[in-house]
Amino acid sequence: MTALRKYQRLECGGLWRETPQDQRREVLVRFGDATLVLSDPKSGAAVSHWSLPAIERINKGQEPAIFAPGSDASESLELDDPDMIAALGTVRQAVQAATARPGRLRGVLLAGTAAAVVLAAVLWLPGALVRHTASVVPPAQRADIGQRALDDLIRVTGATCHNQLGLQALAALSERVFGPVDTPILYVLPEGVERPLHLPGDVIILPRKLIEQANGPEAAAGAALVERLRMKARDPIVPLLEYAGLRATFELLTTASLPDTALDGYGEAILRATPVTLPDATLLAAFEAAQIPATPYALAIDPEGKTTAELAASDPYKGLAPSPLIPDESWVALQGICGG
Numbered sequence: 001m002t003a004l005r006k007y008q009r010l011e012c013g014g015l016w017r018e019t020p021q022d023q024r025r026e027v028l029v030r031f032g033d034a035t036l037v038l039s040d041p042k043s044g045a046a047v048s049h050w051s052l053p054a055i056e057r058i059n060k061g062q063e064p065a066i067f068a069p070g071s072d073a074s075e076s077l078e079l080d081d082p083d084m085i086a087a088l089g090t091v092r093q094a095v096q097a098a099t100a101r102p103g104r105l106r107g108v109l110l111a112g113t114a115a116a117v118v119l120a121a122v123l124w125l126p127g128a129l130v131r132h133t134a135s136v137v138p139p140a141q142r143a144d145i146g147q148r149a150l151d152d153l154i155r156v157t158g159a160t161c162h163n164q165l166g167l168q169a170l171a172a173l174s175e176r177v178f179g180p181v182d183t184p185i186l187y188v189l190p191e192g193v194e195r196p197l198h199l200p201g202d203v204i205i206l207p208r209k210l211i212e213q214a215n216g217p218e219a220a221a222g223a224a225l226v227e228r229l230r231m232k233a234r235d236p237i238v239p240l241l242e243y244a245g246l247r248a249t250f251e252l253l254t255t256a257s258l259p260d261t262a263l264d265g266y267g268e269a270i271l272r273a274t275p276v277t278l279p280d281a282t283l284l285a286a287f288e289a290a291q292i293p294a295t296p297y298a299l300a301i302d303p304e305g306k307t308t309a310e311l312a313a314s315d316p317y318k319g320l321a322p323s324p325l326i327p328d329e330s331w332v333a334l335q336g337i338c339g340g
Helices: 002-006 082-100 115-124 126-136 139-157 164-178 208-212 218-233 237-244 246-255 266-272 280-290 295-301 309-313 328-335
Strands: 011-017 025-031 035-039 046-051 065-068 076-079 185-189 197-199 203-207
Touching (some): 011 082, 025 076, 025 082, 046 164, 076 082, 126 237, 126 246, 139 185, 139 237, 139 266, 164 185, 164 328, 185 208, 197 218, 203 208, 208 218, 208 328, 218 295, 237 246, 237 266, 280 309, 295 309
Antiparallel strands (some): 011 025, 011 076, 035 046, 065 076
């Protein structure tokens, strides 16, 4: 999204409030890849990640400007930096233009594609239509579609775990694994999820048991790392469009909008889907680059080692004690993320 790239180096201070009852807290505010990153100005540790498509200004026309990560969110952010306020307004307008105005993206989505070719894809090349549509969906649209998929999933699993200290610890873990710029949004779901998942919009979902039954954050960190690799191996919007069907895919291509019912039941389909298999060499290289031991993840995913024996045996940090991924108090907070 051009509007986002323009502001990726912009930073400012702000006052963040976890809940309306809490005291305001100074934070450093900066743009991530698809998020607004709020971090402690002294330690640099992330305290929260806000999805850019969901951010709303809740006191239009008043000063200082106050933003929230969604209409029902308990968090708020007070800003008086005019450049950051203008940047958020510009990005928000770009998001709305990409997700809420049918036909706005038609020129981009259909550039260079003749109607006859599209018709041929509908009739004879459904796979080509899905791949072409997936290749031209912009980041803001992906984030919106991913949120809709998550909404359908939580009908089955219950709402995402939202203990505030746990969310801060989860954001810190994500930043440790992926860095401060290209940081996906991590969620923990309370029940019904047996393995890690991912959705369009750079969303990674971790099962509750992966955190509560572990001795440390390494297994959850490894799971997030592997899901990001799976995202790159197969674009997550492709299986989503295959589920939605050709008519819905064609509507997305031509009007920049998926029908309201296109993703009904997709949550159950995600839970039944077989994850993409990745070569052990690819996984081991990623664990080594991220400085995360692979054995905790391998044992958590497959305690008997039927599919992960080689991953554990070739762990680049086997027998070593790397520095903690997050502080002990953050790990304790993360284990309580589903505790309310």
